[in-house]
Amino acid sequence: MTSFRDMIANAAAQPADQKPAAAVAAVMRQVPPGSYDGFTFYALGNALFREGRLDEAEVMLRRAVHLDPTRAEAFNDLAATLFAMGRENEAVTFIRRSLDLAPNLAEAQETDAIWLLRYGRFREGWRKYEARMRTHSNKPLWRDMPQPRWNGEPLDGRRILLHAEQGLGDTIQFIRYAPLVAQRGGRVILEVYPQVRPLLDRLPGIERIVMRGEPLPPFDTHCSLLSLPLVFRTDLDSIPANVPYLQAREESVQAWRRKLGPRSGLRVGIAWSGNPEHREDTRRSIPFPLFRTLLRDDPRVSFHVVQADIRAEDAEAVAACGHVHNHARHLTDFGETAALLSLLDIVIGVDTSVMHLAGALGVPAWVMLMHVADWRWLLTRDDSPWYPSHELFRQPRRGDWETVIETVSGRLQDMLG
Secondary structure, X not given: OOOHHHHHXXXXXXXXXXXXXXXXXXXXXXXXXXXXXXXXXXXXXXXXXXXXXXXXXXXXXXXXXXXXXXXXXXXXXXXXXXXXXXXHHHHHHHHHHHHHHOOOOHHHHHHXXXXXXXXXXXXXXXXXXHHHHHOOOOHHHOOOOOOOEOOOOOOOOOEEEXXXXXXXXHHHHHHHHHHHHHHOOOEEEEEEOOOOXXXXXXXXXXXXXXXXXXXXXXXXEEXXXXXXXXXXXXXHHHOOOOOOOOOOOHHHHHHHHHHXXXXXXXXXXXXXXXXXXXXXXXXXXXXXXXXXXXXXXXXXXXEEEOOOOOOHHHHHXXXXXXXXXXXXXXXXXXXXXXXXXXXXXXXXXXXXXXXXXXXXXXXXXXXXXXXXXXXXXXXXXXXXXXXXXXXXXXXXXXXXXXXXXXXXXXXXXXXXX
């Protein structure tokens, strides 16, 4: 028979877009409140955190650590919640408590690493970020390879497999290191997601490209793309930020030039939402009705949808915007997206893979960021050391997209004159 704790754990493990907190609460209602223990509140707090309900998550996680002050996982989740709320001093206290209780807890080491990276403390952050490969949530990413991992030693003509690890944006951001590996004497084999493959034709130093899931050719050593900054000892002042480092296929550019037709005014790409299963989606995406206030019907500007997926609840509203050109169904891979982006004057959007692609192509972009953004955007900068063509617009307060949109809208009007 399945235990109450197992039922709670299974409910909490559901993807964030399937409302795990409601599932946990439903299980909790099956037993008297006096049966709740620290694990129950930990599971509920974790689910609330993943749904972006940070204030509620904090309450539940504080109950969890009060009832069970030895559960390192609860202290880690409380620290992650407080970091997301911008309360760094409190968060650091709890992450230290988590690591005191369980020094080898990979989840706590990852949280600590992300905090360091967000503050630009790269050398220490990259080293600790290796713990990500041991976390439960990243288990599908684990790779068991008999060949040794590359740690930066001379390659002397050996074949090295560089493999994609997490999201599409991560792959686009860190593929910049592949030519540098070739310069170290490696015969580079790239394993990437199919959507990214069309971007790589002109990436120098690549001997062979395989799709994720295909049989791998022989190789001597390997490294994840996200571990290359550690290998290269990347610091803020040594990021390889020469752009563009990716280019669109010319035949695709010509096809999109024909689709767009004669130019009339400023061409602006737009992307307001990303993958709904992303753990930060509820905080990083903007509801389209709110984003729509940026899209003024003005003959001096044309807006072009550059995200491949449009959520069902947004589709009708997008269709009702007659001055917005919806290209989503034509964006079958990042090769097509790159060709479209290369013909635009600027891209405005939230933190998704499309913005990484714009940066890799050297296309100007305005990135709209939540109050405490992903670590790669650091904390307070309005520029990106990874993408010189980007400008960052941050929420001044948690959840305040209105101010961001107002600021971006003003800047767009300034461009129009």
